[in-house]
Amino acid sequence: MFRTKENRSNTANVMVHSDITEANRLKTLQEYNILNTEAEAQFDSITRLISYICKTPIAFISFMEEDRQWIKSETGLNMKETSRSSAFCNYTIQNDTLLEISDLTKDNRFSDNPFVTNNPHFRFYAGSPITTAGGYHIGTLCVMDYEPRYLSDQEKDALKILSNEVMSHLEVRKKNVELQQMLNQARQFQDLFNNSNEIHCITDSEGKIEFINTSVQLLIGYSVDEMLGKTIWDFSVPGERERVMPEVFRAISLGKTHFQVETRVITKGGPIRWFEWSDVIMNGRWLVNGRDITTRKEAELKIQNLSIAVEKSPAGVVIRNAKNEVSWMNEAAENIIGYQLEELKGRIFGDLLIGEKTDLSVLKYARQSVAEKKSYEIEIVVYKKDGTPIWVFISNSMLFNADGQVESQIGIIVDITLRKEAEQQLIKTRQDAIDLSKSKEQFLSVMSHEMRTPLNAVIGLTRILKEEDPLERQKDNLNILEFSAQNLLSLINDVLDFTKIETGNMKLDPAPLEIHKLVSQTIESLSFKSADKDLRIDYYIDPLIPKVVTGDSTRLYQIFMNLLGNAIKFTECGSVMLKLFLEAEDEDSVSIRFEVHDTGIGIKEDKLKTIFDAYTQAERDTSKKYGGTGLGLAITKKLIELHDSTIEVQSTPGKGTIFSFVIRYLRADKYTVPIATNINLDEPIDGRILVVDDNAMNRLLAGKVLGKWLTEIDFAENGQEAVEKVKDNDYDLVLMDIHMPVMNGLEAVKTIRELGGDKFVKLPIIALTASVQRSEEGRFLQAGMNDFVLKPFEPKDLYRKIRAHIL
Numbered sequence: 001m002f003r004t005k006e007n008r009s010n011t012a013n014v015m016v017h018s019d020i021t022e023a024n025r026l027k028t029l030q031e032y033n034i035l036n037t038e039a040e041a042q043f044d045s046i047t048r049l050i051s052y053i054c055k056t057p058i059a060f061i062s063f064m065e066e067d068r069q070w071i072k073s074e075t076g077l078n079m080k081e082t083s084r085s086s087a088f089c090n091y092t093i094q095n096d097t098l099l100e101i102s103d104l105t106k107d108n109r110f111s112d113n114p115f116v117t118n119n120p121h122f123r124f125y126a127g128s129p130i131t132t133a134g135g136y137h138i139g140t141l142c143v144m145d146y147e148p149r150y151l152s153d154q155e156k157d158a159l160k161i162l163s164n165e166v167m168s169h170l171e172v173r174k175k176n177v178e179l180q181q182m183l184n185q186a187r188q189f190q191d192l193f194n195n196s197n198e199i200h201c202i203t204d205s206e207g208k209i210e211f212i213n214t215s216v217q218l219l220i221g222y223s224v225d226e227m228l229g230k231t232i233w234d235f236s237v238p239g240e241r242e243r244v245m246p247e248v249f250r251a252i253s254l255g256k257t258h259f260q261v262e263t264r265v266i267t268k269g270g271p272i273r274w275f276e277w278s279d280v281i282m283n284g285r286w287l288v289n290g291r292d293i294t295t296r297k298e299a300e301l302k303i304q305n306l307s308i309a310v311e312k313s314p315a316g317v318v319i320r321n322a323k324n325e326v327s328w329m330n331e332a333a334e335n336i337i338g339y340q341l342e343e344l345k346g347r348i349f350g351d352l353l354i355g356e357k358t359d360l361s362v363l364k365y366a367r368q369s370v371a372e373k374k375s376y377e378i379e380i381v382v383y384k385k386d387g388t389p390i391w392v393f394i395s396n397s398m399l400f401n402a403d404g405q406v407e408s409q410i411g412i413i414v415d416i417t418l419r420k421e422a423e424q425q426l427i428k429t430r431q432d433a434i435d436l437s438k439s440k441e442q443f444l445s446v447m448s449h450e451m452r453t454p455l456n457a458v459i460g461l462t463r464i465l466k467e468e469d470p471l472e473r474q475k476d477n478l479n480i481l482e483f484s485a486q487n488l489l490s491l492i493n494d495v496l497d498f499t500k501i502e503t504g505n506m507k508l509d510p511a512p513l514e515i516h517k518l519v520s521q522t523i524e525s526l527s528f529k530s531a532d533k534d535l536r537i538d539y540y541i542d543p544l545i546p547k548v549v550t551g552d553s554t555r556l557y558q559i560f561m562n563l564l565g566n567a568i569k570f571t572e573c574g575s576v577m578l579k580l581f582l583e584a585e586d587e588d589s590v591s592i593r594f595e596v597h598d599t600g601i602g603i604k605e606d607k608l609k610t611i612f613d614a615y616t617q618a619e620r621d622t623s624k625k626y627g628g629t630g631l632g633l634a635i636t637k638k639l640i641e642l643h644d645s646t647i648e649v650q651s652t653p654g655k656g657t658i659f660s661f662v663i664r665y666l667r668a669d670k671y672t673v674p675i676a677t678n679i680n681l682d683e684p685i686d687g688r689i690l691v692v693d694d695n696a697m698n699r700l701l702a703g704k705v706l707g708k709w710l711t712e713i714d715f716a717e718n719g720q721e722a723v724e725k726v727k728d729n730d731y732d733l734v735l736m737d738i739h740m741p742v743m744n745g746l747e748a749v750k751t752i753r754e755l756g757g758d759k760f761v762k763l764p765i766i767a768l769t770a771s772v773q774r775s776e777e778g779r780f781l782q783a784g785m786n787d788f789v790l791k792p793f794e795p796k797d798l799y800r801k802i803r804a805h806i807l
Contacts, residue, residue, distance in 0.1 A: 026066055029138040032170050033177060034063060035070055042169050043073040046141070046162050051075045053158045054151060056124070056143040061166055062089050063130075063139035072139075086113060092127035093137035098156055100126040103148035123148045126156070128163035130170070141166055199275070199290035207231040207286065219292055221268025232288070237264040237272060248279075257281045262293065316413035322406040324348045324370065336392065336415050338385030355383035366396070373398055373406055379416065391420040454697070459792045508642055512668045513551040515592070516541055519578060522560045526568060534573040537564075544582040545592060549665035555639050556663075559594075562632040563659050567598035574599030574656070583662050590667060595660045602653040611649070612637040685799075687732035687806040688712040692722040692748070693768065694740040698791075702735065702768075705795055709802075719748030726752050731763065732806050736785070738769045745769075746783040753784040764805035768793070 051059035060074035069087040127142035141163035201212035316333030369376035651657040738745040767788035
């Protein structure tokens with residue numbers, strides 16, 4: 001086991017036989033796969049047996065590697081390995097016979113070995129080489145003692161026999177390992193075979209299945225037992241054998257042994273699947289491999305159908321190669337451009353279709369997209385072979401190969417000439433509609449001016465006459481005159497408001513809205529209408545409703561006036577109530593439900609759907625008996641819809657009607673309600689005003705109204721005259737009419753502002769106009785106006801506007 005100092009440095013390199021290299025011995029040792037393995041009973045039995053036979057305390061089996069002695073089994077040694085340089089067994093494997101050293105201390109090869117000189121102080125060693133059939137000594141069976149001694153002939157014989165037994169165990173072990181490996185490989189192949197996604201089977205010369213893998217059950221639903229002894233044709237669609245086999249038999253007659261066919265198989269569940277069979281004839285048997293190609297066949301069918309669809313498609317399809325050369329196009333493409341495939345095949349057809357009306361910038365974009373390998377869509381005028389210009393839509397897509405290079409291009413061409421002509425007509429129609437709308441707005445502006453201007457004079461002078469202490473017999477006449485004028489103004493406002501809504505010129509103007517105040521003032525202003533009726537007008541406001549919200553007070557007031565006015569008009573006795581309830585609320589908004597109740601004549605059920613139509617009233621004689629244009633409810637409905645809401649009505653003829661709607665308002669909690677101030681129209685204004693109006697009656701009226709507050713008033717009849725007067729005089733404010741001859745109000749304001757200097761730039765100019773178009777309100781301010789007052793004006797409104805600029 002352990003070596004002496006003699007030849008210690010080169011012991012590891014000694015050859016077992018002169019004609020066998022150490023490398024071959026080591027290679028043979030590795031083939032047994034014994035190194036570094038766990039303990040095995042058969043080897044442990046041998047070490048115990050030889051220890052018992054030889055009556056030695058130590059016995060072991062070891063194997064010699066290049067630099068290490070590894071111990072497979074031991075008795076009494078308690079050691080797993082040593083270096084080869086200190087191993088006694090290194091000498092044993094160099095000979096074919098048993099090596100016995102009776103006293104290690106007296107043998108020069110081992111006397112200075114550390115295992116001899118130091119613990120455990122071995123004295124006796126005997127070892128027999130473990131030799132392979134090829135003659136390689138790969139290890140030893142050894143016995144050792146702490147005392148010098150000799151083995152008997154029987155003991156030596158036993159050591160040799162048992163070393164050969166070790167070798168026999170190694171051979172058996174090696175074969176077992178190889179057999180296990182073969183079994184594992186067989187199992188792996190079986191697993192692979194049965195887990196294949198294909199059917200593998202062997203049939204006899206008649207096609208009867210002798211062996212088949214279990215994948216068949218997954219693929220067509222039948223078990224292995226159900227398939228054995230049957231033929232593939234037993235599971236195929238009737239007629240498949242007659243369709244396929246004649247060609248196979250012809251191939252066999254020509255000496256072929258490999259075949260590939262496609263058949264339809266009926267699965268156990270019923271559905272039919274396509275299978276591709278690869279068959280080989282070998283030793284009188286058929287080796288068959290089948291794979292499911294149903295998906296491929298379905299794809300092929302789709303491609304076939306798609307090909308037919310593309311061929312017969314009404315849209316043109318053109319296929320070009322990477323060089324833009326035409327390789328194929330369908331019949332529709334030929335019809336669209338007038339060229340046949342034979343005329344364009346292999347050619348770049350773009351230049352052939354260019355003409356006078358072709359937009360070359362669009363063509364350049366298309367070509368740039370192709371150069372950048374990008375798809376594109378364009379609409380362009382091209383010319384057919386006969387020179388006819390047409391509009392076409394072209395969608396071009398790139399197809400790339402595995403290297404990312406363009407392989408081909410597919411272009412879809414659609415003749416859109418009719419669509420383009422329709423678009424041009426639509427554009428013209430739209431422009432005509434815009435022009436008509438502008439004409440409507442202009443007409444409304446003019447009509448508003450022409451109707452309001454005389455009304456301004458009538459209403460204004462009526463008020464002045466009433467304030468000048470008229471006779472009793474004159475008061476009735478003046479009241480009738482004012483009432484008639486106000487009714488006429490209300491009718492004009494209804495018509496103009498409805499038209500503004502219809503043309504989309506009415507927008508909401510959100511601002512802090514004191515809803516409680518608006519309700520109370522509205523009810524108060526209508527109370528006079530019930531003076532000659534047995535009618536109570538009142539209101540209720542849910543205390544949970546905030547005092548102030550954000551909304552358009554003007555439009556809400558208009559809704560109130562229309563609904564309450566109608567309720568009062570059609571109710572002779574009883575009550576009219578305006579009720580407000582908190583419908584819902586969140587952190588940002590409140591939803592308020594408004595209800596107008598009356599005990600009037602009511603509305604028949606069949607009329608409820610028509611009362612909101614323009615110029616329509618519930619009954620034919622309603623307008624004769626009660627008056628009105630039939631626009632009030634139509635306007636109200638539109639105003640409520642502007643608030644993203646709807647109006648509902650419930651009515652019982654003879655008992656009354658309830659109109660209701662819900663409006664969502666944003667909160668205005670942080671808004672501070674301004675303190676109301678009474679306007680004293682008798683308080684004079686220290687300033688000089690220029691009134692510009694081409695209507696003499698309006699100038700007269702303005703003079704009378706302004707004369708109560710101002711001592712200096714000048715007049716001008718047109719814009720040109722106003723510009724000259726502004727140049728020559730110092731005015732504190734100008735009231736400017738809009739529609740005037742020579743120079744209108746907007747031109748006059750612009751001219752004044754362009755005069756330069758603070759005097760002309762900062763001079764307050766208020767438009768005094770009878771026009772009500774919202775678009776014109778913006779024009780007033782853009783032209784340089786500071787504000788505007790609508791005719792007929794309320795004296796207090798005019799006073800407030802003037803007071804804001806002259807303190």
